Amino acid sequence: MSGVTLKKLNKTYSPGSKDAFHAVKGIDLEIRDKEFMVLVGPSGCGKSTTLRMIAGLEEVTGGDLYIGDTRMNDVLPKHRGIAMVFQNYALYPHMTVADNMAFGLKLRKTPKDEIKRRVDEAGEILGLTSMLGRKPKALSGGQRQRVALGRAIVRQPDVFLFDEPLSNLDAKMRVQMRAEISKLHASLDATMIYVTHDQTEAMTMGDRICVMKDGKIMQVDEPINIYQKPADMFTAGFIGLPQMNFLHGSVVEADGGLCFAGSNSQPLRIPLNERLSQIAQAHLGKPLVLGMRPEHFTRCADDDAAAISTHVEMGEPLGAESFIHLLTPAGDKLVVRLAGIVQSGIGQALYVKPNLDEAHLFEGETELRLGE
Numbered sequence: 001m002s003g004v005t006l007k008k009l010n011k012t013y014s015p016g017s018k019d020a021f022h023a024v025k026g027i028d029l030e031i032r033d034k035e036f037m038v039l040v041g042p043s044g045c046g047k048s049t050t051l052r053m054i055a056g057l058e059e060v061t062g063g064d065l066y067i068g069d070t071r072m073n074d075v076l077p078k079h080r081g082i083a084m085v086f087q088n089y090a091l092y093p094h095m096t097v098a099d100n101m102a103f104g105l106k107l108r109k110t111p112k113d114e115i116k117r118r119v120d121e122a123g124e125i126l127g128l129t130s131m132l133g134r135k136p137k138a139l140s141g142g143q144r145q146r147v148a149l150g151r152a153i154v155r156q157p158d159v160f161l162f163d164e165p166l167s168n169l170d171a172k173m174r175v176q177m178r179a180e181i182s183k184l185h186a187s188l189d190a191t192m193i194y195v196t197h198d199q200t201e202a203m204t205m206g207d208r209i210c211v212m213k214d215g216k217i218m219q220v221d222e223p224i225n226i227y228q229k230p231a232d233m234f235t236a237g238f239i240g241l242p243q244m245n246f247l248h249g250s251v252v253e254a255d256g257g258l259c260f261a262g263s264n265s266q267p268l269r270i271p272l273n274e275r276l277s278q279i280a281q282a283h284l285g286k287p288l289v290l291g292m293r294p295e296h297f298t299r300c301a302d303d304d305a306a307a308i309s310t311h312v313e314m315g316e317p318l319g320a321e322s323f324i325h326l327l328t329p330a331g332d333k334l335v336v337r338l339a340g341i342v343q344s345g346i347g348q349a350l351y352v353k354p355n356l357d358e359a360h361l362f363e364g365e366t367e368l369r370l371g372e
């Protein structure tokens with residue numbers, strides 16, 4: 001069993017000095033045996049620091065770190081049963097692909113024929129068999145990253161750690177390697193912890209995603225749950241592209257029902273459906289934020305009861321879909337995602353309505369999502 005458990009894990013860089021920096025703030029996280037867990041968040045949120053503490057490359061300054069049932073805080077990296085794959089590959093330029101992969105095993109005095117067997121096997125899994133005799137400079141970026149993966153595979157670790165392994169690759173290669181790492185996870189049946197700031201990688205690769213911000217965990221859940229039921233505005237805004245639209249305002253009574261009124265001078269008024277009305281009941285008049293994903297809008301007629309009147313600020317036709325940036329007369333900005341190529345001139349009037357079955361209400365002050 002090689003789950004990884006973090007209990008009130010803390011990292012302060014340069015503790016006690018004037019440069020002290022609290023990078024990881026007492027996080028609790030249980031990564032299950034054989035799980036693919038993605039740590040995601042903006043630059044500086046502490047995800048690499050967390051991974052490096054698990055690897056033993058950074059000292060833990062508070063709390064406990066377990067791999068399986070063993071407390072690892074003070075165990076040397078080489079005895080933790082982990083292998084790490086870095087963004088910059090970290091290959092030895094003067095060694096062949098095979099020697100790069102074999103290096104760690106040689107240090108451990110693994111028998112030669114066992115090394116050869118494992119290197120050949122990893123080469124086969126990664127499609128590197130014909131390149132085992134080449135030096136890294138004769139490989140593409142994607143091939144180099146495969147060698148770095150191979151070096152991790154031959155160690156047969158209980159836990160693989162990945163620190164933004166695809167950031168140096170071009171977009172096409174990233175998509176390909178993403179699929180390869182996911183396949184690798186399925187075939188190796190190992191625990192994998194993967195750090196990225198790329199929410200597409202998080203959504204497509206993770207069994208679960210751990211969203212981090214400012215050294216803290218905001219939400220841990222399966223990708224679809226994170227997308228459909230974000231715990232707070234930060235997570236809602238971070239996961240999803242283009243990001244969720246947020247309208248600030250409050251819920252007020254109007255025409256015998258409830259409607260969301262934007263807080264700008266000529267407020268938008270959006271009549272609420274039953275679900276959102278129920279959620280808003282206890283928060284009437286208080287600052288709230290209505291969150292609507294770009295794909296949950298449709299074009300509508302100007303006399304539709306739910307129509308939002310807007311003008312086009314910019315259109316981004318992508319082929320299969322178009323992102324249209326809109327501005328309401330009150331100055332609220334919206335981005336909507338419409339199917340197909342939508343021709344829209346700047347300044348053109350456009351009426352859209354949100355699908356409120358998919359919308360969220362957040363508390364203005366705490367930024368937490370209300371309701372189930």
Ligand code: ATP
Nearest residue numbers: 013021023041042043044045046047048049050197
């Ligand atoms: P990125 O995606 O940019 O790598 P990250 O979420 O992985 O970001 P970390 O590298 O874990 O973030 O860094 C977290 C915070 O700790 C940052 O503010 C960073 O400046 C700080 N930090 C990292 N390493 C050190 C160090 N050796 N000394 C002092 N502060 C550090």
